Amino acid sequence: MQSVRLKFKEALELQNKGKYSKARDLYEEIISLDDRFIPAHNNLGVTFLAMKMYENALKCFERVVALNPMDADAYFNIGKVLSLLGKHEEAVKAFTMAERYRPKDMSIIKNLGNEYISLGEYSKAIVNFEYLIKNGKTDWEVLYFLGLCFYKIKKTNYALAALEKARSYNSTKSSIPLLIGQVLEDSGDLEKAENAYMTAIALSPNSTEILEKTVRFLSKFKKNVKAKSILESYLIDHPYDFIANKLMEEISDKKENTKRNLNLKKVSDKQDFESIFKGFFKSSDWRGGLSHFSSLMNENPENMSICMKTAFFLYKCNEFEKALKIINKYDENNIGRDGLLLKAQIMIELEKYSESKSIIEKLLSYNSLDPMLYYLQGRIEFEQGNINESIINLERALNIEPEMKEANILIGNVYFVKGDILKAHSIFSRMLRIYPDNKKALYFMGFIYYRQREFMKSERMFKRYLTFFPDDYNVLDFLARIYLRMNRTEKAIEAWKIITELSPNSINERILKAKAFFFLEEFELSYKELNFAKQSDSNNAGINYYLSFYYLINNEIGKAVSNLIQSWRMDKEYFKDESIFMTRYFNIEKLRIITSALFDSNYPEAPEIANFFESRIENRKNLC
Numbered sequence: 366m367q368s369v370r371l372k373f374k375e376a377l378e379l380q381n382k383g384k385y386s387k388a389r390d391l392y393e394e395i396i397s398l399d400d401r402f403i404p405a406h407n408n409l410g411v412t413f414l415a416m417k418m419y420e421n422a423l424k425c426f427e428r429v430v431a432l433n434p435m436d437a438d439a440y441f442n443i444g445k446v447l448s449l450l451g452k453h454e455e456a457v458k459a460f461t462m463a464e465r466y467r468p469k470d471m472s473i474i475k476n477l478g479n480e481y482i483s484l485g486e487y488s489k490a491i492v493n494f495e496y497l498i499k500n501g502k503t504d505w506e507v508l509y510f511l512g513l514c515f516y517k518i519k520k521t522n523y524a525l526a527a528l529e530k531a532r533s534y535n536s537t538k539s540s541i542p543l544l545i546g547q548v549l550e551d552s553g554d555l556e557k558a559e560n561a562y563m564t565a566i567a568l569s570p571n572s573t574e575i576l577e578k579t580v581r582f583l584s585k586f587k588k589n590v591k592a593k594s595i596l597e598s599y600l601i602d603h604p605y606d607f608i609a610n611k612l613m614e615e616i617s618d619k620k621e622n623t624k625r626n627l628n629l630k631k632v633s634d635k636q637d638f639e640s641i642f643k644g645f646f647k648s649s650d651w652r653g654g655l656s657h658f659s660s661l662m663n664e665n666p667e668n669m670s671i672c673m674k675t676a677f678f679l680y681k682c683n684e685f686e687k688a689l690k691i692i693n694k695y696d697e698n699n700i701g702r703d704g705l706l707l708k709a710q711i712m713i714e715l716e717k718y719s720e721s722k723s724i725i726e727k728l729l730s731y732n733s734l735d736p737m738l739y740y741l742q743g744r745i746e747f748e749q750g751n752i753n754e755s756i757i758n759l760e761r762a763l764n765i766e767p768e769m770k771e772a773n774i775l776i777g778n779v780y781f782v783k784g785d786i787l788k789a790h791s792i793f794s795r796m797l798r799i800y801p802d803n804k805k806a807l808y809f810m811g812f813i814y815y816r817q818r819e820f821m822k823s824e825r826m827f828k829r830y831l832t833f834f835p836d837d838y839n840v841l842d843f844l845a846r847i848y849l850r851m852n853r854t855e856k857a858i859e860a861w862k863i864i865t866e867l868s869p870n871s872i873n874e875r876i877l878k879a880k881a882f883f884f885l886e887e888f889e890l891s892y893k894e895l896n897f898a899k900q901s902d903s904n905n906a907g908i909n910y911y912l913s914f915y916y917l918i919n920n921e922i923g924k925a926v927s928n929l930i931q932s933w934r935m936d937k938e939y940f941k942d943e944s945i946f947m948t949r950y951f952n953i954e955k956l957r958i959i960t961s962a963l964f965d966s967n968y969p970e971a972p973e974i975a976n977f978f979e980s981r982i983e984n985r986k987n988l989c
Contacts, residue, residue: 369399373408380408385416403432410442418764422446437467444476449767451795453483471502478510483798487514505535513544521552539568543575546582555586566595573608573647580612589616608647642674651681669695673704680707685714702728709741718745736762740772747779755779770796774805781809786816804833811840820847836867838877845884849950861885872898876907883911884950888918906936910943917955922962929959930968941977948981956982 376391392409395402410425423446429439444459460477464470478493494511497503508531515524525548532541542564549558562579569575576599583592596613645654655678662668662675672691679688689711697705705724712721722745725738732738743758759776762769777792790813796806807830814823824847827840834840841860848857861881869875879894892915899908913928933940948956956978963975 369395369402369405372398373402373405376405377408380412380415383415385412388412389416401432403429403436406432407439407442410446414442414446417767419446419449419767420760420764423450435466437463437470437473440466441473441476444473444480448476448480448483450763451767451773451792453480453791453795456480457484469500471497471500475502475507478507482510482514483795485517485794487517490514503534505531505538505541508534509538509541509544512548516544516548521548524548537568539565539572539575542568543578546578550582558582559586559588570599577608577612580616584616592616608644610644611650645678651678654678655682669699673700673707677707680711680714683714685711689715697724702731706737706741713741713745713748716748718749721745734765736766736769736772738762739765740769740775743772743779744775747775752779752783768799770800770803774803774809777806777809781813786813789813790817802829802833804830807833808840811843815843815847820850823847824851838864838867838869838874842877842880845881846946858885865890869894872902872905873907876905876911879911883914888915891915904935906932906939907943909935910940913959914947914951917959922958925959926962926966926968926971929963929974930966930970933970933974940974944977944981948978948984953982 372391372395376388376395379385379388379391389409389412392405392412395405396409399405406425406428410422410429413419413422413425423443426439426442426446429436430443433439440459440463444456444463447453447456447459457477457480460473460480464473464477467473474493474497478490478497481487481490481493491511491514494507494514497507498511508527512524512527512531515521515527525545528541528545528548531538532545535541542561546558546561546565549555549561559582562575562582565575566572566579576595580592580595583589583595593613593616596609596616599609600613641657642654645651645657655675658671658675658678661671665671672694676688676691679685679691689708692700692704692708692711695704697708700708705728709721709724709728712718712724721741725741725745728735729738739758739762743755743762746752746755746758756776756779759772759779762772763776766772773792773796777789777796780786780792781789789809793806793810793813796803797810800806807826811823811826811830814820814826824844827844827847830840831837831844841864845857845860845864848854848860861884864878864881865885865887867874867878869878875894875898879891879898882888882891882894891911895908895912895915898905899912902908909928909932913925913932916922916925916928929940960975960978960982963971963978
């Protein structure tokens with residue numbers, strides 16, 4: 366026992382000095398000597414936490430609870446780890462257990478409040494934060510989050526009161542006046558909102574997030590002169606900041622833009638390639654970056670840095686073969702980690718998975734703690750249909766870097782495909798709290814809420830997504846479905862009309878356009894789109910499905926049955942999904958005609974389809 370105590374003391378010293386790997390090894394040695402020594406399990410968990418190895422940390426703290434089921438610290442630590450893993454409902458349970466064994470602990474109550482915010486349960490969070498304030502345990506953070514909660518539930522006055530009090534506790538935090546500005550803007554008090562935004566930018570003059578929000582606010586309310594003044598001031602110290610330059614372009618006239626372009630050309634003349642690259646990267650202007658660096662590459666064909674940056678933008682613009690051709694000009698040993706990583710990603714896009722894996726394994730031999738490599742492995746496994754292996758690799762990536770966007774989005778997608786909607790929901794909700802405008806998270810949350818029949822929430826997610834991609838056929842189609850479910854037919858018609866005005870770039874988009882015409886009762890236009898699509902793909906379930914209903918409208922029952930059968934054979938799941946929707950809203954007498962015709966036909970699948978339609982018609986009658 367004396368040996369264990371001495372080793373524990375040594376491990377603790379190593380941990381306090383930040384030498385976590387050595388401390389971990391020693392704690393594990395102690396546990397091998399005495400598995401019931403609780404402090405070693407606890408400190409090993411803390412060490413794993415510091416190393417961002419959250420799953421390992423969780424196991425340690427769970428072992429402490431197993432040894433001592435009334436250990437409040439262990440439950441508290443479990444709550445912290447679960448929160449970092451995005452498992453907020455489980456975190457609430459852990460913190461609640463911690464509070465049971467240490468009632469009225471302010472730290473536990475504060476963390477519980479934060480978890481309720483993460484779950485969108487703002488009223489519960491308010492109860493916790495108000496309890497802290499009532500008991501004199503408050504700080505700017507408690508008041509800030511209280512203000513945020515009131516803002517989320519539309520209690521503007523309460524939100525402003527809490528935020529102003531937060532500012533009195535800490536007047537240097539720019540996040541407080543920034544939120545005040547948003548609250549005031551939403552409430553229509555524009556003069557005060559402007560003052561709040563200006564305060565935020567004064568506190569954090571180098572924050573591009575605050576700069577962008579302030580400039581967009583001023584521009585929105587026709588205060589371009591003031592917006593320009595702020596941007597000009599910022600550009601003195603950051604002349605090559607691409608976001609600032611783009612904002613200036615948006616609010617300037619043509620003459621001023623010419624000057625701005627000349628200034629950007631000077632950047633090119635100075636060959637400040639990194640600043641230019643970062644500017645295009647930060648603004649996700651892949652086409653602009655490709656145009657710029659392609660020109661530079663033509664002038665400097667031997668400059669490897671310029672060539673590799675051009676390859677990157679080609680990759681981002683989905684021109685994978687061209688990107689690979691540039692990279693292959695160079696020896697793999699000379700292009701460094703970023704070059705190899707880019708090549709691995711291109712290989713995935715080209716479905717050359719074994720080549721990509723070979724590069725990733727090479728990179729892992731240099732650095733086994735690179736989260737991007739585990740993310741790419743997870744992506745390959747997912748593309749190859751190996752769901753569990755994909756999750757293992759993505760969890761490794763997130764153990765190293767919990768807030769990694771790509772890995773969070775992909776693992777959420779994997780759980781969605783796996784059918785674990787609750788886990789997918791938890792992951793994407795957390796992503797949107799960290800990155801409110803993450804397009805993929807908005808997209809998946811729209812579908813998740815739709816699956817959960819929370820149509821108003823689904824509508825909100827899809828509408829936010831459409832502010833970035835207003836021409837997305839799939840999302841517009843789902844919005845139409847949502848509006849019909851909510852008995853908002855006029856809104857559904859609006860969505861379908863938008864689809865009919867778009868130019869389809871794929872078979873799927875053409876089918877959705879045909880579908881929109883169909884529900885707008887423009888049957889001949891629907892048929893025209895379907896017939897055009899069928900020339901490119903005669904074995905498409907969607908084409909055959911909607912052609913069958915066109916024929917049904919025109920009383921060509923034999924053709925209608927034949928096309929339905931073909932659609933069923935091609936993709937039964939698609940057929941059922943569309944039929945759930947169609948049998949709810951299509952003319953019920955026509956549905957009975959096709960059902961009867963199916964029963965009378967000689968196709969072996971026909972009785973199953975007819976019974977399916979019959980059950981759907983019965984459901985519809987019950988709904989009525």
